Amino acid sequence: MPIIPNNEQFVGISPSHDMTEKGSVLTNSARTIYTYADIKSGLTFEWGDITGTLSNQTDLQNALDAKQETLVSATNIKTINGTSVLGSGDLAVGGGSGFHAQLLPGGSIYGGIHQSNIFTGGSTYNNSTYQNQIHYFPFIPNHTFTSTELRIRCGQAGSGQEARLCIYSHDGLNAPQDLLFESANIDMSTSGIKTVNVTRNWTKGQVYWFGIHMSGTLARIQGSGSNKSDTIMIGMINGGRIKTWTQNQDFANGAPSTANINYFSYYTYSVEIK
Secondary structure: OOEEEOOOOOOOOOOOOOOOOHOOEEEEEEOOOOOOHHHOOOOOOEEEEEEOOHOOOHHHHHHHHHHOOOOOOOOOOOOOEEEEEOOOOOOOOOOOOOOEEEOOOOOOOEOEEOOOOOOOOOOOEEEEEOOOEEEEEOOOOOOOEEEEEEEEEEEEEEOOEEEEEEEEEHHHHHHOEEEEEEEEOOOOOOOOOEEEEEEEEEEOOOOOEEEEOOOOOOOEEEEEEEOOOOOOEEEOOOOOOEEEEEEEHHHOOOOOOEOOOOOOEEEEOOOOOO
């Protein structure tokens, strides 16, 4: 039964009102009062120690049902970079050390062909490649789609040379991480379009990294130079636009399962995704 301390009272009930016939009990300076619903149903309870069936107390049950569950970090609320978001104060979210990506929405569409870098002006170049080295550069689709072909353009042939085209996941900062796909060897002894037939699903806004793994230094692949500001940039040094990460890796051993970049380049390559 609800206990009203001191001489407080419910609105509409005066201290002099005779509650006897309604089952109320007056005790010195405190009055114990039943509500009409209590009297009508014959239920008795105390707020401090509820008795009876909880579900019968519909207003209280509804209030309890509406309460949010206790938040448990990493169970029913996510963490940020492994850090709990629970508690008071501000949570600083940083990108860590090193170069940070300027990862702009990319993947322009020309006649149904997506490109890993947006070329809207200026010249394209046949960029150098290096023996036993992987060149990494990002691709960010501007919508979700499925492709069946990946293509690179060999602008200058290299006798007896081969390449592999790879796809890596993003490390959350500005570099490739895990190997998702590695093609068979691509013949680079003749110039022209080199096609890899593979079905891939691409998600809008997600960062992917292409990797071109080369067996030699003579073959050149079409891409952009350092002066093209509309290609995806992954860092800057003294005003120079860094567009490609590189990693030394013996071609005979295949692409690494986890990327481990060694250096960088100011120019980049282009992959056509169809």
